[in-house]
Structures are given as C-alpha cells and as structure tokens.
Amino acid sequence: MIGKLKGTIDEIGEDHVVVDVHGVGYVAYCGTRTLSVLAGVGEAVILFIETVVREDMIRLYGFATASERDWFRLLQTVQGVGAKVALAVIATLSPGDLASAVALQDKAMIARAPGVGPKVAQRIVAELKDRAPAFSGAGAEESFGLKRDLGGGTASAPISDAVSALTNLGYARDQAATAVAAAVKEAGKGADSARLIRLGLKALSR
Template sequence: MIGKLKGTIEEIGSDYALIDVHGVCYIAHCSSRTLSKLGSAGEAAVLFIETYVREDQLKLFGFLTALEREWFNLLQSVQGVGTKVALAVLSTLTPSELANAIALQDKTSISRAPGVGPKVAVRIVTELKNKAPAFAGEAAGTIGLKQELGEGVAPAPVSDAVSALTNLGYSREQAANAVAAALKTAGEGADSAKLIRLGLKELSR
C-alpha cells in the first residue's frame, strides 16, 4: 500500500496529478482544491495517498493533508457517497468548513458540491454529525458551539446573536465564528446585544 508520495510534479490534469518519484510516475486523483494548491510542473510535491485496489484496477487518490484523506474515507461511509462525490465535496469545502457545515446542519453548503443532491446532503449531515468533531481541524475550538446551534440547544443569547448576524447577510458559519469569539471576550453570561456588538467587531476585522 502507498501512503505518501514525495517527488516532482510531472503534469497537472483536470482531476489528477502525475508525480515523478525517482523516475517512476504515479497518477494521483485529487480534488480541484488540492490541484490548485499543489504547484506547477517541475516543482516538488508531497501527497498523502489513499490506495484503492479493485479486481480490475489500482487507483491512487492524493491529498495535501492527512486530515483531508481522513474526510475522504469518512464521507464514503455515507450511503450514496463514492470516491467521485467525496472528491467533489472536498473540492467545494475544506475539512474545517465541512466539519462546520455538518455541525450547523447546513445542508445547503454541502449540496453545493457537484453530484450532491438534497438527500445525500441530509445523509452526510445526519450520519456524520457525531464524527465531525474529531476531524474538525482548525474548527475544533468552536465545533461544540456549532453543534449546539445545529441541534437547536444553544443558549438563547447565543442563538439570537447568530440569527441577528445572519439577518445582516453573514453566513451561519461566519456568524457562529464571530459569536464564539465574542463569548471568549464577554463571558458565558453575556446577553445577545453584547454578543452582537462584539460579533460585528470581529466580523469587521
């Protein structure tokens, strides 16, 4: 099994990268987000690899981080999600954005990925909501609050502040991040007016 490739980029295709490792070129299928950040032909590259072995094929999937690879496998545990749809989701959302969307039960964000219809988006949110916190990455510090918001059990001042900020045109994730930051400054007992004011200050930075 191949776990990681370190080599030189030979070619970047529409959905793959060709990596030269000491004269042997490997085709690694990647999300568009990974391909856009990988670099250009002739540059050094490192890809975390998930190896798929089937009766009629051996296929490599490449990722910039181990966390992205974890999400690739996690997504495929959901009924109706195969390698193509998993890559489409990871092309649309970063691992932390995906964890946030699942915690907030934001099916709309997930359904922006090509090939992900409303039913699949609901299954992703439902089946992965308890697993997402372990794979939240940069979002780990605020994932608990977002789960409370998604399940409708967040304290009233918090949910009211998030609602007010979304009504001003911010996304639910942006609003939740701002209110989470405001809570650190104001403390758990702050009222919604204070959270809104501090949240707006966060969003203006």
C-alpha cells in the first residue's frame, strides 16, 4: 500500500493532483482544503496517502497532513460514510474543528460539509465520541477531554458555568471550551467558576 508520496506536482485538477515521483505520475484525489495549499505545477509536494482498494478500482486519496488522513480513515468506520462523504468533511473542517465538533456533540458543525445530512452528522458525532483523536497542539489533550465532558454532560458545574458565561459574552462554544480548558490547567480542577471565567478571558485575549 502507498502511505506517502514525495515528488513534484505535474497537474492540478478540480478534485485531484498528479504527483510525479521519479517519472511515474500518481493520481491522488484530494479535498478542496488540500488542493488550496498546493504550491503549483512543478513545485515539490508531500502528500499523505490513503489507498482504497475495491474490486473495480484502486484509488489514492491525498492529504496535506497525517492527521487529516487519520480522520479520513476514522470517518469511514461510521455507518453510511464512504470515501466521498469523508473527503467532504475533511475538506470542510480542520482536524481541530472535527475533534471539537465530536467532543461537543455538535452535529450542526459536521452537517456544514456538502452531502452530509442531519442523520449522518448525528451518527458521526455519536459513533466517534469515544474514538476521535484529539487535535495536536499545546494543551490539546486537556482541551479535548474537557470538551468531551461538556458534550456528555459530565463536566463539573464550575466548568460548565464558565463555558456558558464566555459563550454568553459572544465567544463561540469551541473557543470558550478551549479557553476554560487552559484556565483549568492553570488554576486546577477545584477552581470556582469566577476564577475560571477570569482566566478564560485572559486566555482569549492573548
């Protein structure tokens, strides 16, 4: 199986790119997010590849990051989600946005992807709730864990109140949850909502 391609861009189409690797052109189907970051024909490129083998075809799907490829694989484990739908979701939401949407059980965010209806979006957030990878970055595990608690209704009252307060101030729920996660890391899980709100606002102002 092909896991990665490193070469030069030979052609960029509406839904694919041809990567020249030592004279061999590989066609990799990509979402708009990946296509938008490609440098241009003749430029060097590295794509993380998922090889899909079926009775009637072998198709390569290319991604700019390994995290996007991991999500592409994971999404297809959900009932009713094939490569086309998974690629549409990846093209619409970043790995961080996907992790947040699943953790917060935000099916509306998932449904923003073309071809993803409310029922499929609901299945995605429900079936991946305990299997979704946290997005990379400082404090990612803490943030994802807190968001998962919020989505499952198991977060403590001070944490829930702090997130609600920041949301009422006009911040997106995902932003509020990330800020409160940073506040909890700094102040500890025993901090009251007032302190979490203050530290959350401090984190949002950085």
